[in-house]
Each structure stands twice: as C-alpha cells, then as structure tokens.
C-alpha cells in the first residue's frame with residue numbers, strides 16, 4: 001500500500017472518525033489493490049474497500065476532488081451481516097424493523113403490524129451496538 005494511504009489508515013486506527021484526503025495527495029485506490037464495493041449512495045462516485053488482516057476494513061468514498069476515508073469495524077467481505085450490524089446500525093435497525101412488521105402482520109394481520117414494527121425496531125436498536 002502506498003505510504004499516503006498507510007498514513008491515512010494509521011491515523012484512522014488511532015483516532016477513528018473520517019479523514020478527507022485531496023485526490024492529488026494519494027494514488028487512486030484501484031492502483032492500491034483495493035476492490036470496488038457498494039455502500040450507501042451519498043453523492044460519491046465510487047466506494048473502495050480494503051480488507052485488513054484483523055477483519056476490519058478501510059472504506060474510501062471517492063468524490064470528484066477528494067476522498068473520504070474511514071475504517072469499518074468489520075469489512076463486508078469478511079462478514080457481511082456483522083458489517084451491516086456494526087457499521088450501518090441505522091440500516092440494520094430498519095431491516096429488523098421491517099422483518100418485525102412482516103412478522104407482526106403475519107401473526108396478527110393488520111392490527112399486529114404496528115406492534116411488530118415497533119418491537120422489531122427496538123430489537124434492531126438494542127442489538128445494533130454501532131457508534
């Protein structure tokens with residue numbers, strides 16, 4: 001890995017959060033062996049991911065003039081469900097909520113749906129454990 005990405009990774013490992021990297025400061029992720037991935041569409045051109053030896057993942061959002069990099073606690077290539085639960089807790093709670101609603105509907109038809117959605121979302125929130 002190029003030393004500029006190595007430095008970004010070291011910084012993120014120590015301090016967490018997200019780091020903005022101007023494009024001219026670091027070589028393109030594709031040239032660093034990172035794989036193109038999927039992620040939440042928030043205006044970026046592409047997602048790049050690199051699975052780290054411990055199962056965490058370097059996740060880079062590519063924009064026109066800069067990159068935004070952060071470390072996911074679990075790289076989706078390593079364990080997809082754990083990645084969604086730990087690194088996108090909002091999405092996870094939503095999915096569990098939908099499952100709860102479906103279950104509620106199935107059990108009690110229309111009247112059970114609200115209860116199912118509520119309890120499903122609560123379970124998602126309690127088990128998400130993200131930051």
Ligand SMILES: [Zn+2]
Pocket residue numbers: 059070071072087
């Ligand atoms: Zn991420």
